[in-house]
Amino acid sequence: MNNSGLIIHGLLSGIIITSAATSLLPAAFPVKFRAVLMLYITVMAIIGNLYLGNILGILMVTGLLLLIMYMAKEDKIQNILFACLGYGICILGNSFVLFLLDALFGLSTNVITQKYLFPFSLGYFCALNALFIPLRKLIYTYWQLPQLLRHIKKPMLYTLAGNLFLYIIIFIVNISLGEHIGYTKEALAFNSLLFFICLVSSSILIFTCMKSFINAQQHEMILRQQTILEGYVASLEGTVDEMRSFRHDYKNILSTMAAYLHEEKFKELEEYFYRKINLPIANSELQMEAWKHLKNIQTMELKGFLYEKLLLLFTRSLKFQIRISDNLKVTYTPTEPLIRILGIFIDNAIESAECTPDGEVILEITATEKGVSFYISNTFSSPPDLFSMGKKGYSTKGNDRGNGLYWAEKAIHENEQFFHILEIQGNRLIQQLEVIKK
Known part of the structure; x- marks a missing residue:
């Protein structure tokens, strides 16, 4: 691949991966942040094509996630989780599409890279974004994952993010191994199946952990509310007792004042009145x-x-x-x-x-x-x-x-x-x- 081909390949990789990593984030990234991510991925893709191959993807995705964490203003761990999910879907879809093209039309990965790189990248970019639109609606509207994740403590969020990141690393290593054996149909099928299984099992694990944790929190909240209610009832009982005592005192005060009036002891009545309402005479x-x-x-x-x-x-x-x-x-x-x-x-x-x-x-x-x-x-x-x-x-x-x-x-x-x-x-x-x- 000549120099212009390397630049085009790197630029297309930057556009596709940036879109995949940011499409599922809780808040839309500004254009300038996306441009920084795209430039970073483009440079890393060119270096990978020149020297280290796909194994450089481990370093690239690590830097990508760190940049997203740095640029996110809030919910940084959630941004890492959804960036990992978007990137994982991107590379899984890429391997699956390459497998279908090879199996159905006999177009190997090398042929696509050398002859059909631009139309393949353009078509894959459009298909990927078309997939992310309903997926984003499913995540944020139907499942409401961000709201659920806010109820989970940070150590568990770090564990979930680390789990997704580990699956991505394993997948990149398998792709790198496939690069050495020539990207056969079998290698592509194995990579796609492996990562699909990892993604599904990871999703089941995440949902199970989230549901268990949220149920535990709800149970704890019910116990707290019960404790507060018991304290409130005890306070009401104390208030009722005080009111009963006050009613007795109030009646006694009125009776005493009535006695002063009956005896026409107005001076004593005045002294008694101001003493009871805590006013000086x-x-x-x-x-x-x-x-x-x-x-x-x-x-x-x-x-x-x-x-x-x-x-x-x-x-x-x-x-x-x-x-x-x-x-x-x-x-x-x-x-x-x-x-x-x-x-x-x-x-x-x-x-x-x-x-x-x-x-x-x-x-x-x-x-x-x-x-x-x-x-x-x-x-x-x-x-x-x-x-x-x-x-x-x-x-x-x-x-x-x-x-x-x-x-x-x-x-x-x-x-x-x-x-x-x-x-x-x-x-x-x-x-x-x-x-x-x-």
Whole structure:
């Protein structure tokens, strides 16, 4: 074979092998990466034709797989597996087609190489790519092998890739031996049959291992879920016990307060009330200040709730601003969900602001065209995760500390009269809840 023939043969080998090695990869390789692979294979094919023959294929395929691993951005082992599969199908198909041409038309490998190299390579390239189209669909759509492989640990993936690579090496060695005896029909048939058996047995082994491993993982996941469920049930039982205890305490507190009212011991009632809700006893100045801010609130339930929160705010070493529109009346009924939501927001705002050197809380209640807007702003030491704030178990006070924000968000979504805005501006968390009139 002259120099031009060597270059053409090497270039055709580069095109076919590059296509085979990259057609089944999880993600399409960029053109520049394919060009690098094709250039590498072309050079190796020319060197093999000049000096070492097909035995150089061992070095060539090793370098090819290393280049693919280096170029792949993710799932590197999967890329090696599918590159080995594509390359193995390529050389198996090549031997099988050469065997058919020799058996049916008497065209030996040497004759094809010398006289029909270009049409043979072009036809084989087209046939190979036509085969890879349905095969790729089978692998990725029907079998969903990449998703299954992601559940397998890396040591097993390395073993599977090494197994395919070993079969390819054995096949290359057999081809090299066939090169020395003249590529007889018998040698081609033996190579094709041997590699076909290896490929089928390897595929069965891979599927069996994958299925067993995935079944074991699913069993382990079921056991983990069962453990989590048992812990959750135990937690629920503890919560129920706490609720029962709280109900008894709650009834006792109400009974005690009723007794104070019956005896008209209002001073003692006031002391008892603030002691039970963990508030310091409000002096007359604080009470007057609180009522002064709330004079424009017409809804009595909301006024009583805000009175308690303002007293709490006054007793903390925080800066605060309170602005309330004149003659404000909230028409939303019942008021319990609204008060529960505002209570969660204000309590969290106070606790967050207390963790900052210059803590400040701003409360604004204003009338809007559609209803009433509640604006709550507070400083924070570290910005909260806005995406997770409404999720169950998330708390600005630490992991698994409470579900207040979750219940507030749930109540907002369940009522079409509530419109909630949550945002961060500088070092402030802002929550705005608008109650829309019906």
